[in-house]
Structures are given as structure tokens and as C-alpha cells.
Amino acid sequence: MSCSYADGLSPYDHKGLLGLPEQFDTSDKIEEKCKLLTQWILESRHVVFHTGAGISTAAGIPDFRGPNGVWTLEKQGVKPNINVAFNDDGYAKFIVSQNIDGLHLRSGLNRQSIAELHGNMFTEQCATCKRQFIRYSATTSVGQKQLGTTCPGSQISRRGCRGKLIDTILDWEASLPEDDLVMADYHSCVADLSIALGTTLQIVPSGNLPTFTKKYGGRLVIINLQPTKHDKKADLIIHSYVDEVLIKIMKCLQLDIPQYTEDLDPTKRKNIEIVEWNYLRVNVVDMKNMFNAHTKKFKQIKLEKKLKRKNEDEFKKEEKKCKDDHCEEMVKTEVVVVD
Numbered sequence: 001m002s003c004s005y006a007d008g009l010s011p012y013d014h015k016g017l018l019g020l021p022e023q024f025d026t027s028d029k030i031e032e033k034c035k036l037l038t039q040w041i042l043e044s045r046h047v048v049f050h051t052g053a054g055i056s057t058a059a060g061i062p063d064f065r066g067p068n069g070v071w072t073l074e075k076q077g078v079k080p081n082i083n084v085a086f087n088d089d090g091y092a093k094f095i096v097s098q099n100i101d102g103l104h105l106r107s108g109l110n111r112q113s114i115a116e117l118h119g120n121m122f123t124e125q126c127a128t129c130k131r132q133f134i135r136y137s138a139t140t141s142v143g144q145k146q147l148g149t150t151c152p153g154s155q156i157s158r159r160g161c162r163g164k165l166i167d168t169i170l171d172w173e174a175s176l177p178e179d180d181l182v183m184a185d186y187h188s189c190v191a192d193l194s195i196a197l198g199t200t201l202q203i204v205p206s207g208n209l210p211t212f213t214k215k216y217g218g219r220l221v222i223i224n225l226q227p228t229k230h231d232k233k234a235d236l237i238i239h240s241y242v243d244e245v246l247i248k249i250m251k252c253l254q255l256d257i258p259q260y261t262e263d264l265d266p267t268k269r270k271n272i273e274i275v276e277w278n279y280l281r282v283n284v285v286d287m288k289n290m291f292n293a294h295t296k297k298f299k300q301i302k303l304e305k306k307l308k309r310k311n312e313d314e315f316k317k318e319e320k321k322c323k324d325d326h327c328e329e330m331v332k333t334e335v336v337v338v339d
């Protein structure tokens with residue numbers, strides 16, 4: 001993650017465990033685990049990816065202003081090596097990202113398929129109407145500060161607004177964007193497979209979301225070099241570089257890896273159009289309904305299992321009681337016979 005981003009944040013003492021040693025699975029182990037994960041992806045109806053800083057470094061974004069940073073390379077006329085893309089029409093139903101570097105947005109991902117819980121350097125938000133818009137360049141501001149520009153909302157809709165634009169990058173302890181958090185929550189609960197990529201899952205609530213999949217009967221897979229907060233809950237852990245695992249998975253799924261192209265990158269649009277970056281209400285409502293139906297069904301199944309267990313226990317108790325009574329009866333009979 002960008003050093004300048006880290007510098008822009010307020011001082012904070014609770015950054016979680018730092019400098020944990022990295023672990024590496026053997027290549028045979030990685031191969032075997034990737035095959036199993038591919039099988040689980042194929043079996044699943046709702047796969048959600050949870051991405052952290054580890055995916056950006058894997059995608060060739062070590063930082064923003066360093067010798068090989070995105071902006072440094074762009075200034076030199078070199079195309080950044082953003083070579084990992086998610087296909088929102090394919091196996092991934094939704095992405096929950098803690099990253100603020102705009103990787104997913106620039107890969108051409110649809111807004112309806114992603115929650116950006118900590119903000120995005122390539123988006124700005126109106127402090128009044130809360131609508132978000134895609135920027136041409138990354139903001140250097142951090143902490144939802146005013147950018148000195150006004151809301152372009154009235155230019156694209158009848159909904160006039162003179163609100164001030166702010167950056168969307170959260171500072172420590174700032175509230176998470178409500179819509180993004182709600183959508184991330186719904187998708188994580190509805191998912192039957194959550195895959196955490198390149199995150200130690202230490203930041204709350206973002207880091208806890210993958211465990212909601214487990215809570216409602218799904219599988220949790222963690223791909224990370226360092227141990228994570230929820231390793232004990234995981235059905236599968238792959239200790240390897242995220243890009244190496246994704247390349248293997250794509251190969252197993254017989255899919256080509258889409259290359260980065262400026263044509264799909266909304267920050268590189270040629271015309272001066274204003275592009276909104278907001279959820280459609282209909283999608284939020286659809287997800288809410290799906291969440292309600294899924295959790296209701298899960299609770300019902302759980303209740304039925306509990307009742308079944310209770311009935312079985314009662315039956316066993318009854319059976320034991322009958323046996324005991326029978327034995328007692330037999331003993332009495334024997335006693336009578338002996339007499």
C-alpha cells in the first residue's frame with residue numbers, strides 16, 4: 001500500500017500485529033490446494049472475494065510514488081503492470097475490498113460488483129447528496145477532506161446540488177461507507193464460498209466479513225503469506241503469492257487472464273463526461289431480499305436439525321427407560337418364580 005497514504009493518516013496505535021513471518025507452501029501443496037479450491041469454486045453458486053493490500057502488490061502496485069509506483073511509471077510513459085482482473089460476469093459474484101488504490105475500478109469492474117470499505121483514490125463524494133464520482137487522477141487528499149470543487153450532480157441529473165466534494169479515503173476510526181458496508185455484509189452472508197486474498201483480516205469490521213459466510217453454512221478460504229486472525233475458522237489456507245494462486249486457478253478453470261486495457265479503465269476516459277460510482281437502489285433491495293431469504297432458510301434448517309437432535313435424544317431416553325423398566329420387570333418376575 002502507498003507510503004504517502006500511510007503518511008496521510010492520523011497517528012494510530014492499534015494497527016494490529018505487524019511483521020509476522022511469512023509462510024510458504026511447497027509447490028506440490030499449492031498445486032493440490034489450487035485443484036481443491038477450483039472444485040469448490042465450480043460447486044459454488046455465490047463466490048465472494050475479499051481483497052487486501054497483498055493483491056495490489058501482486059498486481060504490480062507496490063506503492064504509488066516509489067521508483068516502480070503507478071504514478072511514477074505513468075509519468076515516465078510506462079503502463080502500470082495491472083494484470084489481475086476480475087470478471088464480474090463470471091465466477092466472482094462480488095468483491096469486498098479494503099484497498100484504496102482503485103485497482104478493481106481500473107480493471108473495468110462494474111460498481112454493482114464491489115464494495116470499497118476504506119475508500120478509493122479515484123473517486124470523490126459529495127458531502128451533501130452523498131453521490132460518488134470517478135476522478136481522472138488519484139486524489140492526494142486523505143481523511144474525507146474537502147477538495148475545493150463542487151458536486152457535478154446537477155450536470156447529469158435533474159437533482160440539483162451545490163454540495164462540496166470530498167475524498168473518500170477513510171482515516172482511522174472513521175465510519176465505513178454505509179452502502180458499501182451493507183452490500184458487503186449481504187454478499188458475505190449469502191455467499192457459499194468466501195475467498196480472502198492478501199489480507200491478515202485484522203481490521204474490523206472488514207476483516208470479520210469473510211467469517212459471516214461460515215456463520216451461514218458456507219466455506220472460507222484464505223490465501224495469504226502471513227497468518228491471519230481467522231486461520232482457525234478457514235476450510236483451506238494457501239500460503240503463497242496471490243497472483244501465483246490466481247494464475248493457477250484461472251488455468252484450472254480454463255479461463256484467460258484479461259489484460260489491463262485503458263479502454264475499460266474509467267479514469268482514462270477520453271471524453272469529459274461525468275461518471276457516477278454508485279449502487280443502483282434496485283440492486284441493494286434485491287440483495288436485501290436475497291439476504292433475508294438465505295438467513296431465514298438457514299435458521300429454519302438449523303432449527304429443524306436441533307429439533308431432530310432433541311427428538312432423537314428423547315427417543316433414546318425413552319428407549320433406555322423402556323429397557324430399564326423391562327429389566328426391572330424381568331427381575332421381579334424372576335424373583336416371583338424363585339419364590
Ligand SMILES: [Zn+2]
Binds near residue numbers: 127130
Ligand atoms: Zn451533491
